[in-house]
Structure formats: structure tokens, C-alpha cells
Amino acid sequence: MTIFSAYNDTKNKLREAGIEPYVFEAKQIIRFVTKYSNAQILEKYMEPLDPIKELFLKSVVAGRVKRIPLQYLLGEWSFFGYDFFVGKGVLCPRPDTETLVEVALDLVGNAPAKIADLCAGSGCVGISVAKEKPITLVTAVEKYDAAYDFLTRNIEKNGAENVIAVKADIETYETNEKFDLILSNPPYISREEMSTIDEETKNEPETALFGGEDGLDFYKIILDKWLPRLNEGGSLAVEVGAGMAERVKELFIAAGLKNVKTREDINEIERVVYGTL
Ligand SMILES: C[S@@+](CC[C@H](N)C(=O)[O-])C[C@H]1O[C@@H](n2cnc3c(N)ncnc32)[C@H](O)[C@@H]1O
Structure with missing residues (x-):
């Protein structure tokens, strides 16, 4: 699975689950899982996703379609430019x-x-x-x-x-x-x-x-x-x-x-x- 296909797959699963900001959330998830910036993702989108990261991605998506807050699944969230454990x-x-x-x-x-x-x-x-x-x-x-x-x-x-x-x-x-x-x-x-x-x-x-x-x-x-x-x-x-x-x-x-x-x-x-x- 490439980063690009992981993004598309995530976006589709969130959309099917009725999660309204599915594009925003899919981007957040891919950024968090890959630890890449937006610019790096654009550059490396055809790279294969590391199997451990793929497993983490699956668990995040599975939790998200059950409506667990994205913040809880990622364990961290940004607020006023600072990162907080949640x-x-x-x-x-x-x-x-x-x-x-x-x-x-x-x-x-x-x-x-x-x-x-x-x-x-x-x-x-x-x-x-x-x-x-x-x-x-x-x-x-x-x-x-x-x-x-x-x-x-x-x-x-x-x-x-x-x-x-x-x-x-x-x-x-x-x-x-x-x-x-x-x-x-x-x-x-x-x-x-x-x-x-x-x-x-x-x-x-x-x-x-x-x-x-x-x-x-x-x-x-x-x-x-x-x-x-x-x-x-x-x-x-x-x-x-x-x-x-x-x-x-x-x-x-x-x-x-x-x-x-x-x-x-x-x-x-x-x-x-x-x-x-
Ligand atoms: C609406 S949340 C706000 C949390 C944080 N300030 C924020 O803006 O994200 C309210 C917080 O008040 C805490 N809380 C509820 N009752 C409290 C009390 N009697 N004394 C102190 N904290 C309390 C809750 O545990 C919760 O963390």
C-alpha cells in the first residue's frame, strides 16, 4: 500500500461512515501516521507505507468509523500551535x-x-x-x-x-x-x-x-x-x-x-x- 492509496482508502472509509470532514480528517491521519509534513507527503506519495504504520492506520480508521474522537485515536492534538496529549x-x-x-x-x-x-x-x-x-x-x-x-x-x-x-x-x-x-x-x-x-x-x-x-x-x-x-x-x-x-x-x-x-x-x-x- 502506497501513501497515496492509504490516503484514498482512509478518505473513502470515513466518507462511507458518514464522517463529514472526511477529507480534513484523512489528511490529518496520514500526516500523523507517516510523520511527514504536507510538502513531504506530496513528494513521497508513491512510497510504500511501512507495515507497522499500516497497522496503526488500520486501528485509527477502525476506531474512527465507530465515532471515537480522532483526537483520542491519535493521542495528541494541536491547540494554539502547541501539542497536547489527549x-x-x-x-x-x-x-x-x-x-x-x-x-x-x-x-x-x-x-x-x-x-x-x-x-x-x-x-x-x-x-x-x-x-x-x-x-x-x-x-x-x-x-x-x-x-x-x-x-x-x-x-x-x-x-x-x-x-x-x-x-x-x-x-x-x-x-x-x-x-x-x-x-x-x-x-x-x-x-x-x-x-x-x-x-x-x-x-x-x-x-x-x-x-x-x-x-x-x-x-x-x-x-x-x-x-x-x-x-x-x-x-x-x-x-x-x-x-x-x-x-x-x-x-x-x-x-x-x-x-x-x-x-x-x-x-x-x-x-x-x-x-x-
Ligand atoms: C469543558 S472542560 C474544559 C477543559 C479545558 N479547559 C479545555 O478548554 O479544553 C471542563 C473541565 O472541568 C473539569 N471539572 C469539572 N468539574 C470540576 C470541578 N468542580 N473542579 C475542577 N474541575 C472540574 C472537567 O474534568 C474538565 O476537565
């Missing part, structure tokens, strides 16, 4: 969440800052900010074992020495520390929406998705428990689900935050709500 038990980093990182970088500017990343999961938010702004110190808080394990591995993988992992529940964690910026992409799917999530998302942990009856539970916890830990003039920025921005803005304003704004993601969905104390 797998069962942790939320796959989403491109939408890069908006939260962009807002964080704008809020931090060039000043040194103490930052909290609440509900850190893989650590994609806190680690990306820490790598972009090496003079910051990021505390990444995650409650669940599997996700916490990915968090600590990703800190090491990215050499993010300015990120400290804390295994704790954001609702009960006690600390006297104060922060200049608090970030969070918390679970925010409502009970009603949980019944409509796609097959891939069903493979991700419910503890990373479910945000209470109306999806707002974690925003309320963050405002209640973490606003007192924000320095005067500090900011809070959170990711929100599609259609939630207005309700979260109201919660921010009621809690006393000023200059409350939203930022859209690449699909023009209001994705981040942020405000200043």
Missing part, C-alpha cells in the same frame, strides 16, 4: 477555545501576571497562555484524576515551567492566593442539550460537559468563590456555549464586574465573556 477522560481541545486564549493574551499585555485556569482539563488554555507569556505564573485547577494526569503530562510536554497544576474542586478549594486574571472554560452544556450531543462527544467525560440544568452552574460557582480572589483591576474571562453570552453577561454585571464584553469565535458565535473588577 485521550479517554479528558476533553479534546476545541478551536473555539482559542478565542479564550486570545482574550487572555490581550488582557495580560506585557505585564507580569498571576493567572488561574479553572477547570483546566488538558491544560490547553493555561499552558498556551503561559507559553505565550513566559513572565506569567499560571495555576491550573482540575478535579478529576484522568484529566489531571493529562494536565501534568502536558505541562511537562510543553516545558511550561510557569504552570502549577492543582488537583482540586473549584467549588471547595481553599486558597489565600490572589490573581490578576482568572480564566475558565467550564462544563456548560444544559440538561436539555446533553440529549442532543453527537456520537464523538458522547465519548468525552460527562464531568467535562454537563453544567447543570441550564448550563450556568459553573459560572455561578466561579463568580461566588473566585471573584474574591481577583486583585482590584483584575479580569475574569470565561468561554460560553452558543446562545449563552447574554445570560453570562448578566451574571457578571450582577456580581459587580465592569466593562463586561464578549468576543466572537471564528464562526462569529459570541464565545467569550470577560469583565474587570
Whole structure:
């Protein structure tokens, strides 16, 4: 089997399984399996695929047609230009969440800052900010074992020495520390929406998705428990689900935050709500 035939075969199997971005995913898979760049693939497309790589390719395609997230099958995913280990038990980093990182970088500017990343999961938010702004110190808080394990591995993988992992529940964690910026992409799917999530998302942990009856539970916890830990003039920025921005803005304003704004993601969905104390 050549690299070219492996690509075509993968693309066809994904298409037959009804996977919509089958071209994008087939390219991702072939790049990952061969460890070649796009340019190298174009150059070497008639090369035979190594039998071990062919076996790996088969197992990835077999898992993918069963709707296991591609990220879990590859074991790694890129977010904001950094690579993160991912797998069962942790939320796959989403491109939408890069908006939260962009807002964080704008809020931090060039000043040194103490930052909290609440509900850190893989650590994609806190680690990306820490790598972009090496003079910051990021505390990444995650409650669940599997996700916490990915968090600590990703800190090491990215050499993010300015990120400290804390295994704790954001609702009960006690600390006297104060922060200049608090970030969070918390679970925010409502009970009603949980019944409509796609097959891939069903493979991700419910503890990373479910945000209470109306999806707002974690925003309320963050405002209640973490606003007192924000320095005067500090900011809070959170990711929100599609259609939630207005309700979260109201919660921010009621809690006393000023200059409350939203930022859209690449699909023009209001994705981040942020405000200043
Ligand atoms: C929506 S995921 C976001 C993960 C990561 N920040 C990202 O953007 O990909 C929410 C994360 O919050 C964690 N989590 C849920 N409840 C928590 C709690 N009470 N305290 C701390 N972390 C919690 C979940 O395990 C999950 O990793």
C-alpha cells in the first residue's frame, strides 16, 4: 500500500461512515501516521507505507468509523500551535477555545501576571497562555484524576515551567492566593442539550460537559468563590456555549464586574465573556 492509496482508502472509509470532514480528517491521519509534513507527503506519495504504520492506520480508521474522537485515536492534538496529549477522560481541545486564549493574551499585555485556569482539563488554555507569556505564573485547577494526569503530562510536554497544576474542586478549594486574571472554560452544556450531543462527544467525560440544568452552574460557582480572589483591576474571562453570552453577561454585571464584553469565535458565535473588577 502506497501513501497515496492509504490516503484514498482512509478518505473513502470515513466518507462511507458518514464522517463529514472526511477529507480534513484523512489528511490529518496520514500526516500523523507517516510523520511527514504536507510538502513531504506530496513528494513521497508513491512510497510504500511501512507495515507497522499500516497497522496503526488500520486501528485509527477502525476506531474512527465507530465515532471515537480522532483526537483520542491519535493521542495528541494541536491547540494554539502547541501539542497536547489527549485521550479517554479528558476533553479534546476545541478551536473555539482559542478565542479564550486570545482574550487572555490581550488582557495580560506585557505585564507580569498571576493567572488561574479553572477547570483546566488538558491544560490547553493555561499552558498556551503561559507559553505565550513566559513572565506569567499560571495555576491550573482540575478535579478529576484522568484529566489531571493529562494536565501534568502536558505541562511537562510543553516545558511550561510557569504552570502549577492543582488537583482540586473549584467549588471547595481553599486558597489565600490572589490573581490578576482568572480564566475558565467550564462544563456548560444544559440538561436539555446533553440529549442532543453527537456520537464523538458522547465519548468525552460527562464531568467535562454537563453544567447543570441550564448550563450556568459553573459560572455561578466561579463568580461566588473566585471573584474574591481577583486583585482590584483584575479580569475574569470565561468561554460560553452558543446562545449563552447574554445570560453570562448578566451574571457578571450582577456580581459587580465592569466593562463586561464578549468576543466572537471564528464562526462569529459570541464565545467569550470577560469583565474587570
Ligand atoms: C469543558 S472542560 C474544559 C477543559 C479545558 N479547559 C479545555 O478548554 O479544553 C471542563 C473541565 O472541568 C473539569 N471539572 C469539572 N468539574 C470540576 C470541578 N468542580 N473542579 C475542577 N474541575 C472540574 C472537567 O474534568 C474538565 O476537565
